[in-house]
Amino acid sequence: MLRAMSKTFEEKLREYARVLVGTGVGLKAGGKLLINAPIDAVPLVREMVAEAYRTGALDVRVDWRDDQLERLRYTEGSREAALFIPEWVMEQAERMVDDGYARIGIRGDDPNLLAGVDGQLIAERTKRGAELSRKVSAAISGHTVDWTLGAMSTPAWARSVYPDLPEAEGVARLWEDIFTVSRINEADPAAAWQAHTDRLARLSAYLNEQQFDAVHFRSAEGTDLTVGLADGHIWDGGAMTGPTGTRTVPNMPTDEVFTAPHRDRVDGVAVASKPLSVHGTLVSGIRMRFEGGRAVEATAETGQDTLQQLLATDEGAARLGEVALVPASAPVAQTGSLFNMTLFDENAASHIAMGRCYSTNVQGGSDEQALTAAGGNRSLIHVDWMIGSPTTDVDGLTRDGNRIPLMRQGEWVVDAAN
Structure with missing residues (x-):
């Protein structure tokens, strides 16, 4: 496969967004899309939203997350708070599945995010979440909804992968890894x-x-x-x-x-x-x-x-x-x-x-x-x-x-x- 001439970071990010939307979930005109992404992913998400609307999407929704807020639930909240999951959150997710929203998940999590937190409590919340999301999980595992997973380089993830590099260098190298394995560095x-x-x-x-x-x-x-x-x-x-x-x-x-x-x-x-x-x-x-x-x-x-x-x-x-x-x-x-x-x-x-x-x-x-x-x-x-x-x-x-x-x-x- 031919390698492309040198692309700028912005060009690679735009092509990555295009691949996630066009190849990943195969979005078509009239389609609907839900993007789940960390708050650090704003530049990538904006490119995906733009690509989706250029494709003719009817609606694009973004579900932002800040992983540090999840840690605070365990470290600062009560046991009841740690285990509480509103049922309407899952009902909304089920409605979006029923309504045919394709799903793109962007990962960039800190692998050590919950280090030191009570593992039993984490396991209990995870199990409760899984029980409440059975319908959505079945749709994803049964591929009755279009979905894909991608990634973005975040400082926390980069520190885990490249602990000996200065933060900016680690983030840049991890981005290059993402572009390489996602075939963004190819000519087409x-x-x-x-x-x-x-x-x-x-x-x-x-x-x-x-x-x-x-x-x-x-x-x-x-x-x-x-x-x-x-x-x-x-x-x-x-x-x-x-x-x-x-x-x-x-x-x-x-x-x-x-x-x-x-x-x-x-x-x-x-x-x-x-x-x-x-x-x-x-x-x-x-x-x-x-x-x-x-x-x-x-x-x-x-x-x-x-x-x-x-x-x-x-x-x-x-x-x-x-x-x-x-x-x-x-x-x-x-x-x-x-x-x-x-x-x-x-x-x-x-x-x-x-x-x-x-x-x-x-x-x-x-x-x-x-x-x-x-x-x-x-x-x-x-x-x-x-x-x-x-x-x-x-x-x-x-x-x-x-x-x-x-x-x-x-x-x-x-x-x-x-």
Whole structure:
């Protein structure tokens, strides 16, 4: 792919906004859009709003957030305040789903935002929020609403990624990372995304033709995990067709192809290759042992309490809802940085997710009974953590016992990858 001539920061920001609106959610004339973003994202949000209206949007709404206000709820408020979520907030979100608003979420969170806050209290509020937002979560996971996630460089996030750089330099470098992995530095970003998602579609098609019984991971870090796949599972990745019939890209960046595990057929050991930021706390050094689909042992070098609280959310939280394959040479990995943000780090390494599966990853999965019968997992949570590395080998296991190489040393070895 040809690289563009040097672009100014303002030009890159404008093109990023265009890609998020046009390629990310595929907004069309007459469409409606909701943007959720941190207050630091004002310049990017203004560009997205302008692009949406130029496209012919009927309405654009912005839901601003200041993450420090969330911390103050815990540190200065009462227990009742920490757990209070007005039902009308969720009712409004449901109305917007019903009314067909596409959704763009912009991430730039401080991975250590809630460090030192009572983890049990965070877990209780998170669970209550998940219970109240079931309808919206189902719409997002079932792709009955067009959505995408992007990112912006904030001082707090940049300090986490580049702690040795002066703040301004860290913010600038992180912006350049975002532009690189989002293909904004290409001569034609939209065309680059088309070619990339076409390649992911070929990989998904190959895996769907095989209908493997399971995939097996082995790495030098200690992972030795067999993930049985749901009956009638569907591999997906890259672009999807949303409810409007529009081609969308739910995550930017994205380099994964993923599907639904069978909730009762996961066995072995998984060792994290990267830390996980969850509930504003970094959890590192995760090691889990699975038997019959359930995590029966789970330890972490840091954030152990947070990990245990996560797995105790509900019955399905200690089982898998996703398995994803990502090459070790993906653009996010090539930056050489650890981003401490799942949106980025999950696209640098193969990963698994605790909790809820995506209904679109199982044939007939929009029917809850059919999804459960196929082995799909149900939960209030869906939390990805990374187990892939440049030492990871992945095999597809057939029902008659054959082993088909899919990845060696973290890279695709099947023809469909070309």
